[in-house]
Amino acid sequence: MGSISEVAPVPSVDARSRAARFRVTRAGLATFAFLLPMLVIFGLFAWFPIIRAFVMSVQDTNLVSDPVYVGLQNFQRVLADPLLGIAVRNTAWFAFLALIFGFPVPIILAVLMSELRHRRGLFSALAYLPVVVPPVVSVLLWRFFFAASPTGVFNTILGWFGLGPLPWLQNAGTAIPSIVIEATWAAAGATVIIYLAALVGVRPELYDAAEVDGASLWQKIRYITLPQIRNVLFVTLILQLIATAQLFTEPLLFTGGGPANSTMTVLLLIYKYAFQNSLGGDYGMAAALSLMLAAFLAVFTAGYYWLTRRWGVDS
Amino acid sequence: MRSTTRRPASVLAALAVVAATLLAACNSAASPSPSTAASPAASAGSSAAASQGTAHEPVSIVVGALRPGVTQAAADALFEQIKEFQAKYPWITVQPEEYNWTAPTFTAALAAGTLPDVFTIPFTDGKGLIAEHQITDIDALVRALGYADKFNPSVLVNGQDSAGKIYAVPTAAYGMSLTYNRTLFKQAGLDPDKPPQTWDDVRAAAKTIAEKTGVAGYASMATENTGGWQLTTSTYANGGRMEKVADDGKVTATVNNDATKAVLQRLKAMRWDDKSMGSTFDYAWGTMNQAFAAGQVGMFTGGSDLYTWMIQNASLKPDDYGITVIPLDGSDSGVLGGGTLAAVNVVTTAEQRDAAVKWIDFYYIQKLLTQDGAVADAKALTANNQPVGVPALPIFDKATYDESQVWIKDYINVPTEQMTPFTSKIFDQPLINEPVAHTQELYAALDPVVQAVLTDPNADINALLDAANTQVQAVLDAPAP
Numbered sequence: 008m009g010s011i012s013e014v015a016p017v018p019s020v021d022a023r024s025r026a027a028r029f030r031v032t033r034a035g036l037a038t039f040a041f042l043l044p045m046l047v048i049f050g051l052f053a054w055f056p057i058i059r060a061f062v063m064s065v066q067d068t069n070l071v072s073d074p075v076y077v078g079l080q081n082f083q084r085v086l087a088d089p090l091l092g093i094a095v096r097n098t099a100w101f102a103f104l105a106l107i108f109g110f111p112v113p114i115i116l117a118v119l120m121s122e123l124r125h126r127r128g129l130f131s132a133l134a135y136l137p138v139v140v141p142p143v144v145s146v147l148l149w150r151f152f153f154a155a156s157p158t159g160v161f162n163t164i165l166g167w168f169g170l171g172p173l174p175w176l177q178n179a180g181t182a183i184p185s186i187v188i189e190a191t192w193a194a195a196g197a198t199v200i201i202y203l204a205a206l207v208g209v210r211p212e213l214y215d216a217a218e219v220d221g222a223s224l225w226q227k228i229r230y231i232t233l234p235q236i237r238n239v240l241f242v243t244l245i246l247q248l249i250a251t252a253q254l255f256t257e258p259l260l261f262t263g264g265g266p267a268n269s270t271m272t273v274l275l276l277i278y279k280y281a282f283q284n285s286l287g288g289d290y291g292m293a294a295a296l297s298l299m300l301a302a303f304l305a306v307f308t309a310g311y312y313w314l315t316r317r318w319g320v321d322s
Numbered sequence: 323m324r325s326t327t328r329r330p331a332s333v334l335a336a337l338a339v340v341a342a343t344l345l346a347a348c349n350s351a352a353s354p355s356p357s358t359a360a361s362p363a364a365s366a367g368s369s370a371a372a373s374q375g376t377a378h379e380p381v382s383i384v385v386g387a388l389r390p391g392v393t394q395a396a397a398d399a400l401f402e403q404i405k406e407f408q409a410k411y412p413w414i415t416v417q418p419e420e421y422n423w424t425a426p427t428f429t430a431a432l433a434a435g436t437l438p439d440v441f442t443i444p445f446t447d448g449k450g451l452i453a454e455h456q457i458t459d460i461d462a463l464v465r466a467l468g469y470a471d472k473f474n475p476s477v478l479v480n481g482q483d484s485a486g487k488i489y490a491v492p493t494a495a496y497g498m499s500l501t502y503n504r505t506l507f508k509q510a511g512l513d514p515d516k517p518p519q520t521w522d523d524v525r526a527a528a529k530t531i532a533e534k535t536g537v538a539g540y541a542s543m544a545t546e547n548t549g550g551w552q553l554t555t556s557t558y559a560n561g562g563r564m565e566k567v568a569d570d571g572k573v574t575a576t577v578n579n580d581a582t583k584a585v586l587q588r589l590k591a592m593r594w595d596d597k598s599m600g601s602t603f604d605y606a607w608g609t610m611n612q613a614f615a616a617g618q619v620g621m622f623t624g625g626s627d628l629y630t631w632m633i634q635n636a637s638l639k640p641d642d643y644g645i646t647v648i649p650l651d652g653s654d655s656g657v658l659g660g661g662t663l664a665a666v667n668v669v670t671t672a673e674q675r676d677a678a679v680k681w682i683d684f685y686y687i688q689k690l691l692t693q694d695g696a697v698a699d700a701k702a703l704t705a706n707n708q709p710v711g712v713p714a715l716p717i718f719d720k721a722t723y724d725e726s727q728v729w730i731k732d733y734i735n736v737p738t739e740q741m742t743p744f745t746s747k748i749f750d751q752p753l754i755n756e757p758v759a760h761t762q763e764l765y766a767a768l769d770p771v772v773q774a775v776l777t778d779p780n781a782d783i784n785a786l787l788d789a790a791n792t793q794v795q796a797v798l799d800a801p802a803p
Contacts, residue, residue: 069433071454285428
């Protein structure tokens with residue numbers, strides 16, 4: 008400790024911490040008072056339910072009769088349920104399709120919009136409009152559009168191009184892709200805005216240099232634009248994967264998990280455990296599966312950050 | 323090296339976690355549990371006091387009698403009846419609340435304790451909720467009304483526990499029917515006064531309607547437990563059963579019986595060979611009614627009491643409505659009969675239970691038993707242009723039902739001639755109760771089977787039914803809570 012302070016003109020660690028301690032304790036009470044409402048609300052609506060979930064996951068409870076502690080039985084029953092495998096598969100399939108189809112769409116839109124000289128604000132607002140529409144309203148509207156009869160809205164439009172009526176939500180194979188289309192429409196706007204902001208930060212000299220080297224538009228995008236915004240892309244990728252793993256509103260309102268469980272997702276299965284049995288829900292199993300999903304997402308995110316750490320740029 | 327700047331933040335975080343843990347512990351310790359032990363003595367005491375004519379404490383009850391989405395006129399009819407009730411029992415205030423029974427919303431309200439004081443449940447859930455102590459014992463209060471032994475025993479049993487104590491009062495009974503659109507029949511060149519009598523007739527009529535009018539000739543509900551419910555209805559109509567109850571009370575699932583297989587084979591043929599079932603296969607109870615009222619469905623099996631809902635919620639044109647009995651095929655075949663029970667919330671005081679039973683008596687039962695009650699109910703409904711005279715099944719006996727229809731004959735405003743194919747034959751058909759154990763879960767397990775048959779041309783009916791049978795048997799075998 009002493010040798011460092013002789014070399015560099017930095018106040019000693021002791022003196023620094025003494026000064027900091029004095030500063031914090033003098034402001035301490037006021038700080039605490041300001042933080043208290045946030046802590047109470049956060050504790051009541053976030054921490055309390057999380058702890059309750061841990062407690063319920065080891066109980067057999069329908070939230071009305073007295074709960075019974077059953078150890079890890081809920082976890083065992085969840086893992087033994089054949090619907091779990093179906094739900095995980097459907098969720099993974101949705102996440103994969105959303106990645107292939109839904110992830111590039113905002114990037115393409117943002118790149119196109121950044122080329123605009125005028126009216127960029129108008130297009131930004133139009134792109135963001137679907138995000139503003141409440142999810143339930145969007146889903147119910149799209150459900151009407153997806154009507155499988157030849158006179159349904161989308162089937163009519165397809166008919167103008169001579170394409171046959173599609174079953175959309177009425178067929179196990181096309182139900183999830185239909186939901187991917189609506190989910191992309193609903194969420195693209197928010198990420199477009201983020202990408203636009205990131206694109207503004209790309210230095211124009213790089214493009215000029217590429218111009219001089221004779222790069223085509225595609226080469227510019229591939230070698231300059233995408234690498235320059237890759238930190239943002241990494242973040243939006245993991246955010247999208249976490250969000251698609253929690254897909255619930257769309258399958259609930261579009262199909263209720265059908266046809267024949269082809270749109271049953273993990274979160275919809277949790278909902279089913281909790282609320283489907285009108286004689287009393289199994290909240291223990293619902294809590295157990297919720298915790299398993301949360302643990303999986305936590306491990307997945309940690310692994311993701313470890314993997315991409317080497318590819319990121321410390322700015 | 324210790325970082326003292328982080329200490330206050332970590333102390334605050336620790337405080338938050340401790341506070342949350344304390345809240346969790348306090349809440350689970352103090353969660354309300356129904357005080358069933360205390361109530362019978364209390365209710366006996368207060369009903370004795372009431373019958374002595376002493377002054378009544380003002381009491382307020384919340385009743386789930388307002389269906390969401392009804393027209394203002396229908397709501398006004400209810401408000402008028404509430405006013406009459408409050409005039410008769412001045413110390414009781416009745417607050418109507420929007421209520422509609424669906425499995426998820428009922429379960430959530432049950433867990434949250436936000437059910438109204440008087441609510442309705444289907445016959446299928448009566449015994450299960452009694453076993454779970456979720457509805458309260460109103461036996462003494464109901465028997466004091468004097469007509470408890472007039473109930474049809476096979477109807478009342480749905481609201482009784484194993485000792486015969488009444489926990490829920492039957493308010494309506496229905497039998498399944500074949501509902502058909504008379505206008506579509508005419509457009510397809512079929513005679514609406516001669517509806518199909520056999521299942522082959524149904525299949526042929528569906529094909530004709532689909533070819534001549536382009537809409538679905540026949541449709542089947544398939545989601546929200548209604549797929550399993552309708553499959554059970556058709557199974558009964560073809561002589562099969564979904565559950566077998568042994569003498570010792572053990573219940574065996576028989577979902578993969580021959581009648582169910584035949585029903586699904588017929589649905590498969592209508593869907594993929596005849597192409598007479600249209601292109602929508604995710605109907606639930608409400609959406610099926612809406613589609614029918616909108617003229618998008620030629621025929622479907624459904625309750626005999628749908629006319630009221632379709633008028634109040636879906637702008638049905640009365641001329642379109644036709645109803646006939648379900649075709650029965652084979653020995654042992656019969657009509658699935660269901661109904662509604664009125665129950666009282668466990669979290670109620672003795673005075674509220676007394677008031678609740680009086681409301682049940684006034685709103686649901688009096689119109690079936692007394693001429694004054696029947697006429698008052700009919701007047702309130704006709705004053706607001708609501709249907710009067712929709713066919714129902716008796717919850718007492720046939721004679722009482724016929725008498726109640728005579729009392730209101732001047733007020734009947736539904737097209738009864740269009741309903742005679744049903745009303746003239748239903749009482750000759752054997753009525754079969756719904757499967758007795760874990761009924762809604764049985765229906766839920768069959769929904770994916772119906773959906774698969776209607777959406778996948780290669781659905782393996784035997785495999786699907788075997789898998790569903792295993793699933794239902796596991797539910798039946800699970801130890802009781």
